[in-house]
Amino acid sequence: MIVNKADYHLKVTTMLNDTNVYTKVTDYDIYAAKSHSDNLAIDLLHNDCISNKQFKYTTDYVPKCPIFYGMPKIHKKDCPLRPIVSQIDGPTY
Numbered sequence: 234m235i236v237n238k239a240d241y242h243l244k245v246t247t248m249l250n251d252t253n254v255y256t257k258v259t260d261y262d263i264y265a266a267k268s269h270s271d272n273l274a275i276d277l278l279h280n281d282c283i284s285n286k287q288f289k290y291t292t293d294y295v296p297k298c299p300i301f302y303g304m305p306k307i308h309k310k311d312c313p314l315r316p317i318v319s320q321i322d323g324p325t326y
Contacts, residue, residue, distance in 0.1 A: 266324035
């Protein structure tokens with residue numbers, strides 16, 4: 234099934250404008266968030282909870298803003314969207 238682009242944008246906008254579910258963030262610093270998660274990983278490394286290899290794997294990336302998109306539920310009436318937030322290379326990846 235192909236979803237009309239205008240319908241898709243309307244559904245996503247309607248979903249994101251629901252203030253009971255989502256909160257608008259005006260100030261989001263992905264580098265500060267990554268720095269905070271890196272500090273937690275440093276603590277885990279110093280307390281021998283993770284290995285050097287695990288530390289490098291969890292901290293060696295450049296953070297990007299997570300990507301939001303909707304997957305159509307084609308089996309349901311009016312084809313609602315399932316919200317997906319891809320955290321790949323996000324600050325807490």
